[in-house]
Amino acid sequence: MEIVEAPHAVEPGRRVKVVHLLRRSGLHLCSECGKGHREGLFEEFERIRFRDCSIGDFETFLEIRAMRVACCGGTRVERLPFAMEGFRMTRRFFERVAALCTKLPIHTVAEWVRLSWDTVARVDMRAIEMALGDPALGLRRLRWIGVDEVSRTGGHVYFTIVTDMKSGRVVWIGDGKGEKGLLPFLEALGPKGRRKLRGVVSDLGYKGVIETHVPKAIHILDRFHIIQWVNEALNQLRRRLFSGAPVDELGRTLKVNAAEARPKILGQ
DSSP states (O other), rough: OOOEEOTOOSTOEEEEEEEEEOOOOEEEETTTTOOEEESSSOSSSSSSEEEEEETTTTEEEEEOEEEEEETTTEEEEEOOBBBBBTOOOOBBHHHHHHHHTSSSSHHHHHHHHHHHHHHHOOOOOHHHHHHHOOOHHHTTTTEEEEEEEEEESSSSEEEEEEEETTTTEEEEEEEESHHHHHHOOOOHHHHHHHHOOEEEEOOOOGGGHHHOOOOTTTEEHHHHHHHHHHHHHHHHHHHHHTSSOSSSSSHHHHHHHHHHOOOTTOOO
16 A cells, blocks of 8 residues: 555645455355356466556555456456446445435535546436436337426537426436427337337427437327417517507507506416
């Protein structure tokens, strides 16, 4: 174990703790098929560094030379049992970050654990996918679904959320909005699953992909967007009427009286 200067440190002089691991016993798991091997071929020359839960006040990393094994028609770097697949971090650190994301905004978690916003967002997304379980199980029973997009960065990054209207359970989270966000879900549903869909509730942004891939399903526009469009139409009509009023005292009186007497806007 040693204390070294942080890699790519934003703060000059910031130091971290690195724990060097040596592992020779036990099975070496193939990273592709998961098969265990008693013996490895050789150690990788480059060390792999994984972020771990802090020891004391120091940001902590684990370092190890992974073993290469003969498997799957060639050689593969072993799958390390403590590492979270798809991330350069340990499983326990992943679980800690994921738990923080359930209570705090992503940017706050990123500042606390000294990771980028993108990395923390990926952790949050992966934790949600794991909590949902095998998506295929929920997709088989779908008849009515609700589709909507949500933004995590004030309109810069979008996710498409698909909900089972009968159970209220989220069954899919896709990157992006519109066709980009919904098409992977419809492909995962398969031809048989798409034929079983009776209806979809969404906004107009999903109209094209729904009509193309589930043409026999009833498409219902959600109430929020209908009210939004009606309100905008009323505002445009009101502006046209006001612009035609005479530009004198009588015109100003008419505008004031009309504004006071106008009906309450829908949904407000």
